[in-house]
Amino acid sequence: MRLVIIGAGFAGMYAALSAARLRDIQGVSPEELEIALVSPAPTLVVRPRLYEPHPETLTASLLELFHAIDVVYVQGSAETADAGTRTVGIATAEGGRKSLSYDRLVVASGSKLFRPNIPGLAEHGFSVDSLDDAVALDKHLHGLAQRPSSDARNTVVVVGGGFTGIEAATEMPARLRAVLGSDARPRVIIVDRNKVIAPDMGPDSRPVIEDALRQLGVETRLEAGIASLDRSGITLSSGEHIGTETVIWAAGIRAAPLTEQFAAERDNSGRLLVDRDLRVPGVPGVFATGDAARAACDDEGRYALMSCQHATRMGAFAGNNAAAELLGVSTKPYHQKAYVTCLDLGEAGALFTRGWERKVEMVGEVAKKTKQEINTVWIYPPKAERAAALASADPERVTDL
Numbered sequence: 338m339r340l341v342i343i344g345a346g347f348a349g350m351y352a353a354l355s356a357a358r359l360r361d362i363q364g365v366s367p368e369e370l371e372i373a374l375v376s377p378a379p380t381l382v383v384r385p386r387l388y389e390p391h392p393e394t395l396t397a398s399l400l401e402l403f404h405a406i407d408v409v410y411v412q413g414s415a416e417t418a419d420a421g422t423r424t425v426g427i428a429t430a431e432g433g434r435k436s437l438s439y440d441r442l443v444v445a446s447g448s449k450l451f452r453p454n455i456p457g458l459a460e461h462g463f464s465v466d467s468l469d470d471a472v473a474l475d476k477h478l479h480g481l482a483q484r485p486s487s488d489a490r491n492t493v494v495v496v497g498g499g500f501t502g503i504e505a506a507t508e509m510p511a512r513l514r515a516v517l518g519s520d521a522r523p524r525v526i527i528v529d530r531n532k533v534i535a536p537d538m539g540p541d542s543r544p545v546i547e548d549a550l551r552q553l554g555v556e557t558r559l560e561a562g563i564a565s566l567d568r569s570g571i572t573l574s575s576g577e578h579i580g581t582e583t584v585i586w587a588a589g590i591r592a593a594p595l596t597e598q599f600a601a602e603r604d605n606s607g608r609l610l611v612d613r614d615l616r617v618p619g620v621p622g623v624f625a626t627g628d629a630a631r632a633a634c635d636d637e638g639r640y641a642l643m644s645c646q647h648a649t650r651m652g653a654f655a656g657n658n659a660a661a662e663l664l665g666v667s668t669k670p671y672h673q674k675a676y677v678t679c680l681d682l683g684e685a686g687a688l689f690t691r692g693w694e695r696k697v698e699m700v701g702e703v704a705k706k707t708k709q710e711i712n713t714v715w716i717y718p719p720k721a722e723r724a725a726a727l728a729s730a731d732p733e734r735v736t737d738l
């Protein structure tokens with residue numbers, strides 16, 4: 338029997354760990370149940386940190402971990418998935434093609450920044466979405482020091498005032514000063530379509546964010562769309578032109594395109610709708626998880642967000658349940674009541690909230706310490722020690738905050 342997992346993000350990694358855990362508990366050998374994980378590289382890209390400096394360091398190797406828990410790593414990108422023949426078509430890095438059959442499939446292919454067809458965006462827009470994007474932005478920021486000083490050189494425009502946009506924008510003054518010198522006067526502007534900044538954060542926490550933006554001198558342009566980008570800067574739908582050499586696009590993500598391979602319902606973000614066990618209804622043998630899935634996380638009508646916090650736990654449930662079906666044991670319905678947010682606010686500290694109402698629990702330096710612990714410890718893979726790694730993937734305990 339073979340269980341195939343597509344994706345080595347937070348969801349894929351925990352799907353592999355929890356499937357291997359259940360196989361171990363049931364006393365089944367890796368020969369009887371093979372667990373194979375397909376991804377372009379055997380590394381976890383620590384996406385939640387990609388707004389930070391030195392993005393090239395923000396990956397963690399998974400090969401030793403997979404070896405320790407008897408998970409077979411298959412290098413490549415899944416291009417097709419045929420639910421009839423239960424086969425995945427894979428493109429390899431060398432330009433070849435191969436196929437892999439499965440008895441159960443876990444789709445954990447994550448998400449990607451959505452770049453609308455705005456004139457100039459493809460040529461002039463940067464982002465902090467993928468490792469390559471973050472490295473390109475970092476290189477560009479370092480290159481600014483060689484350019485003649487001007488207002489446009491010292492200005493960064495961040496499009497999108499949600500979590501990612503705020504984290505990128507509040508980090509920017511310090512990153513620009515590090516590149517341009519401590520006497521530089523960077524200007525950072527967030528542009529958003531909404532009436533308020535961080536529309537999802539709610540009234541309790543928004544004043545903390547607004548205060549941080551004021552402290553850092555980050556300006557906002559609200560209720561503003563983008564008309565175009567060019568070499569000289571960005572033009573807003575209001576007609577305002579902002580001279581800048583750096584535009585960071587952070588306005589919305591979509592599920593990775595692999596979800597389109599399945600004849601199943603998807604939401605507006607391209608996520609596959611799944612049942613409580615994270616199965617894709619109508620597609621036998623297929624589970625979806627993490628940012629690739631839209632899953633109910635309680636009985637009160639709440640759905641998992643595209644977040645590392647949800648992806649990790651959903652991954653553990655999906656891997657467990659796919660393995661459970663093959664091992665003939667009962668599945669566990671996914672549930673995730675606790676929800677916290679921890680938003681980095683650059684040199685203005687951080688903001689930690691609890692609950693879906695996002696009640697402020699910590700601000701400033703205390704919250705910053707928690708953010709640093711989350712970003713440097715909690716979200717990294719477990720050590721490549723078999724017993725401890727498998728124990729860390731009990732679905733009921735993963736991200737139980």
Ligand SMILES: Cc1cc2nc3c(=O)[nH]c(=O)nc-3n(C[C@H](O)[C@H](O)[C@H](O)COP(=O)(O)OP(=O)(O)OC[C@H]3O[C@@H](n4cnc5c(N)ncnc54)[C@H](O)[C@@H]3O)c2cc1C
Nearest residue numbers: 344345346347348384385415447627628643644645646648
């Ligand atoms: C700058 C930034 C800040 C963020 N901050 C936070 C935060 O503070 N808190 C939080 O909870 N979340 C945060 N997030 C969101 C979080 O990173 C994502 O929700 C999380 O990465 C989703 O995990 P995932 O495993 O579903 O997908 P991903 O992490 O996207 O991983 C997907 C994996 O699938 C692979 N893949 C994709 N397509 C294929 C294919 N066809 N074949 C094979 N492999 C494939 C990819 O290579 C990757 O290995 C942030 C994201 C960004 C970009």
